[in-house]
Amino acid sequence: MGRTSDAREKILSVAQALIEVRGYSSLGVAEICKAAGVPKGSFYYFFESKEALGLAVIDRHWEDQRRDWTAILQSDAEPLQRLRKLFEATEAAQLAGQQTCGTVSGCLFGNLTLELSNQAEPIRKRLQEIFDEQVDLVELVVADARARGEVTVADDRGAARSVVAQLEGQVLFAKLFNDPQRLEALWTNCLALLGAKVPEQTGG
Amino acid sequence: MGRTSDAREKILSVAQALIEVRGYSSLGVAEICKAAGVPKGSFYYFFESKEALGLAVIDRHWEDQRRDWTAILQSDAEPLQRLRKLFEATEAAQLAGQQTCGTVSGCLFGNLTLELSNQAEPIRKRLQEIFDEQVDLVELVVADARARGEVTVADDRGAARSVVAQLEGQVLFAKLFNDPQRLEALWTNCLALLGAKVPEQTGG
Numbered sequence: 001m002g003r004t005s006d007a008r009e010k011i012l013s014v015a016q017a018l019i020e021v022r023g024y025s026s027l028g029v030a031e032i033c034k035a036a037g038v039p040k041g042s043f044y045y046f047f048e049s050k051e052a053l054g055l056a057v058i059d060r061h062w063e064d065q066r067r068d069w070t071a072i073l074q075s076d077a078e079p080l081q082r083l084r085k086l087f088e089a090t091e092a093a094q095l096a097g098q099q100t101c102g103t104v105s106g107c108l109f110g111n112l113t114l115e116l117s118n119q120a121e122p123i124r125k126r127l128q129e130i131f132d133e134q135v136d137l138v139e140l141v142v143a144d145a146r147a148r149g150e151v152t153v154a155d156d157r158g159a160a161r162s163v164v165a166q167l168e169g170q171v172l173f174a175k176l177f178n179d180p181q182r183l184e185a186l187w188t189n190c191l192a193l194l195g196a197k198v199p200e201q202t203g204g
Numbered sequence: 205m206g207r208t209s210d211a212r213e214k215i216l217s218v219a220q221a222l223i224e225v226r227g228y229s230s231l232g233v234a235e236i237c238k239a240a241g242v243p244k245g246s247f248y249y250f251f252e253s254k255e256a257l258g259l260a261v262i263d264r265h266w267e268d269q270r271r272d273w274t275a276i277l278q279s280d281a282e283p284l285q286r287l288r289k290l291f292e293a294t295e296a297a298q299l300a301g302q303q304t305c306g307t308v309s310g311c312l313f314g315n316l317t318l319e320l321s322n323q324a325e326p327i328r329k330r331l332q333e334i335f336d337e338q339v340d341l342v343e344l345v346v347a348d349a350r351a352r353g354e355v356t357v358a359d360d361r362g363a364a365r366s367v368v369a370q371l372e373g374q375v376l377f378a379k380l381f382n383d384p385q386r387l388e389a390l391w392t393n394c395l396a397l398l399g400a401k402v403p404e405q406t407g408g
Contacts, residue, residue: 023319026229103322113380114318115227118307127380162393165373172372173365176317176331189366193396 008046010036016057020097020105023115024054054112055126061108062130073137079145080196083138083163084187090167091183094174106175110168135160142194152195162193212250214240220261224301224309227319228258258316259330265312266334277341283349284400287342287367288391294371295387298378310379314372339364346398356399366397 014036018027029050033040047053072085098104105111109127117124139160145151153159166189174182190196218240222231233254237244251257276289302308309315313331321328343364349355357363370393378386394400 022323023227023229025227105322106318110376111318113376114310114315115229117380118309118382119226124380124382131377131380158389158392161377162370162374162389162396165377165389165393166366166370167373168376169369169371169373170366172314172317172376173335173369176321176328176335178322178328185362185366185369188362189369189397192366192399193393195396 007036007038007042011038011043011046011053012057012060015053016061016108019054019057020108020111021101024112025116025119029053051120051122054120054123058109058112058123058126058130062133066133069134069137073141078150079141079148080150080191080194082141083190087167087183087186087190090171090186091180094171094183095180098178098180104175104178104180107168107171110171131164134164138163145194145196150196159194163190166190166193211240211242211246215242215247215250215257216261216264219257220265220312223258223261223316224312225305228316229320229323233257255324255326258324258327262313262316262327262330262334266337270337273338273341277345282354283345283352284354284395284398286345287394291371291387291390291394294375294390295384298375298387299384302382302384308379308382308384311372311375314375335368338368342367349398349400354400363398367394370394370397 011032015027015032018032018035027050029043030040032053033043043053047056068089069086072089073082075082075085077085094104094106109130112123113127113131117127135157139156142151142153142156142159142163146153146156151159167186170183170186170189174180215236219231219236222236222239231254233247234244236257237247247257251260272293273290276293277286279286279289281289298308298310313334316327317331317335321331339361343360346355346357346360346363346367350357350360355363371390374387374390374393378384
């Protein structure tokens, strides 16, 4: 039992690493099995298809990331400081990825959205749910900040979406320019999007 | 001569359509030739590799898009209205794509950035240049708006980057949710990012 769980875990880890470097479409099951050191028969014991594996990789990554996002965004810190902490954690994660792989790999969910949301409806649906959950988490913080009079948005959900969209857009640039420091702009961007008090250096 | 130019154009059009629907990595030269109705020998007469074709598709699309962006962003309209027009044109283009293909295909440059910027340095470099040119075009408008006292940013380039990042992030959501109307938020987002006067309905 220990051994079969190991094999599943190994396939998932290897698949996630390969997807982060190479994308999903060009990967084959045989290649994944070879890299994981697992026979092809075992693969189909755990996953009925490559798409099932893709969904499991997505779920596993979101399980980890949701735990991190929840800890940060539902902490006792002041609302805007929780968002700041989220951006700092995002930059740190992209920097760590760059130090391991040599390149910024970006957001797994954003990568898969642009690569294949139009080709695999089950994957599109799962990614929609994940981004909606991200927006839910940010929306609660925006509502807290608004209740304290710290931001001036009228539409908490629209504002939360714009913050997550900004995050995805800046992560795209961090990946393209292989430069995690691009993410340093997120804090100022977020304050502006929320109509919060903007730090003095960018004030008019 | 007319016929060979036709063949090159046919390969480019078919390749762009296939990349928009399926991405780049999983496409093969044989498949592109078959869809274009062109023998494989002709392909290699025009393009020395699949990557050379990818670069040509990118260049051709940017040639068209740069013409549109330049016409809009360097028009005689007031600066912020030029940006508004850019977002409306983006939404209209994604809607037209959806009506043709059934799904929002997103931004070719954003798609290719997340799919393969870490795998093909010449493509990464070309995409960097294109996004820098987009930021250049937006930056000029931000500077105009600032000179007129309509926005309060201190860093025109940083602000222009945040606008283009927001565009990419919201196009990502428009693609994921197959909903071009997601792009309607761009105008309000942009006013907020630039510290412009926000329309009354979102004011504090």
